[in-house]
Amino acid sequence: MSDTTAMLSVRPILKRGMLVAAANWQVTAIQSAADSIFKLLIAVPTVGGVVFMALMIGAEPEGLLSMEARDLLATVVAALLSQPLVLAAFGLSLTVVIGGGSAFMFLVKGGTIATLVEGERMPAAPHSHDEHDPLARIAATAAFGVDRFFDDCRRFFGRYTRLGLLLFAVYALSAGVFLAVGVALTDRGGLVTGAALSAVFVAWVTLVNLVYLLLQIIIVADDCQVGTAVRRMAGAARGEWRMVAWIFIVVLGIVAAGTVISIVAMGALSLIAFVPLVGLTVLPLQVAAWLFRSLVFQFIELSAVGAYANRFRAAQSPPTAEDLPFTAREAAGAQGAQ
Numbered sequence: 001m002s003d004t005t006a007m008l009s010v011r012p013i014l015k016r017g018m019l020v021a022a023a024n025w026q027v028t029a030i031q032s033a034a035d036s037i038f039k040l041l042i043a044v045p046t047v048g049g050v051v052f053m054a055l056m057i058g059a060e061p062e063g064l065l066s067m068e069a070r071d072l073l074a075t076v077v078a079a080l081l082s083q084p085l086v087l088a089a090f091g092l093s094l095t096v097v098i099g100g101g102s103a104f105m106f107l108v109k110g111g112t113i114a115t116l117v118e119g120e121r122m123p124a125a126p127h128s129h130d131e132h133d134p135l136a137r138i139a140a141t142a143a144f145g146v147d148r149f150f151d152d153c154r155r156f157f158g159r160y161t162r163l164g165l166l167l168f169a170v171y172a173l174s175a176g177v178f179l180a181v182g183v184a185l186t187d188r189g190g191l192v193t194g195a196a197l198s199a200v201f202v203a204w205v206t207l208v209n210l211v212y213l214l215l216q217i218i219i220v221a222d223d224c225q226v227g228t229a230v231r232r233m234a235g236a237a238r239g240e241w242r243m244v245a246w247i248f249i250v251v252l253g254i255v256a257a258g259t260v261i262s263i264v265a266m267g268a269l270s271l272i273a274f275v276p277l278v279g280l281t282v283l284p285l286q287v288a289a290w291l292f293r294s295l296v297f298q299f300i301e302l303s304a305v306g307a308y309a310n311r312f313r314a315a316q317s318p319p320t321a322e323d324l325p326f327t328a329r330e331a332a333g334a335q336g337a338q
Helices: 005-023 025-057 062-066 069-081 084-121 134-141 146-224 227-272 278-316 325-336
Strands: none
Touching: 005 025, 005 084, 005 134, 005 146, 005 278, 025 069, 025 084, 025 146, 025 278, 084 146, 084 278, 146 227, 146 278
16 A cells, blocks of 8 residues: 555544544543543652642742742752652652552553544444434444443553553563663753654653553453563554554644643633633633543544554554445545545
8 A cells, every 4th residue: 555545544534533433432522531530649749749848948839830940850859869868758759649540541541542532433424325324423432331431440440551561561670761862862962962862752651552552452352461562563564554554644733733722722711810800700711621632632532543543453454345335435435546
């Protein structure tokens, strides 16, 4: 398959993923809530540490929180290094929170991925005359059930935890290697070399996250262990890597565009704060915008999960027109245009 044909075929596959995510909208809400809880758990000891540091150095907490991230980090690190016991307690609290929050995310993720994989396996429409009816297509791929979701959470929790620990190990090893290389090269090449190395590190972490997501899908789709999933992903990548790459590029572009739009929208809301009386509505508007942004980005991510699951299933046994009548016809039309 050529790159042009693969690019044109991405559209129906992503539409299929969006259809599955929309049909199982409950997991979007659950995943968004879990992600928000995880971030809140991390924020509590972090903000508490900043307040404690303010008491230690005699500064106002508002002044510290208003500092730039780099200055705030330098101030907090310097204060912590001067108090080893406080540093140990702060590190322990972060470790406990990150460990517990990560375990909670692994638990929820198992049910989320399992629901989407099951929904993607279902036909796009139960009957040929329903293939152009959006509501019928959504209803046909609805796989969410409360009992099934909790069963899947328990079923895949152990495997997802092992995979998550492997991810943390890769993160730690990667950070150590890039830090060592960065220290060695920055002294020679200056800021340009450091910026280039940072870009490479970000690209590497992004690739690791993609592989992590694909392994999560394969573990659920084949009901296998982590080692087996790694081998099967290597086999499936031989025939589908172009499609996976194009799906990743398109989704990344959508996320980037959405991020820019959300930044502009939040900036516009901040300007309202300077308007008398009207500025009182900024806080609820910001909360609503934050919730909407969280749901939208989770929907995009879960749509990508459905698209990746579709390609893994195609690598094992290509879907027929009876399985995906409307999507297959769109893909065939995109290839026929070439």
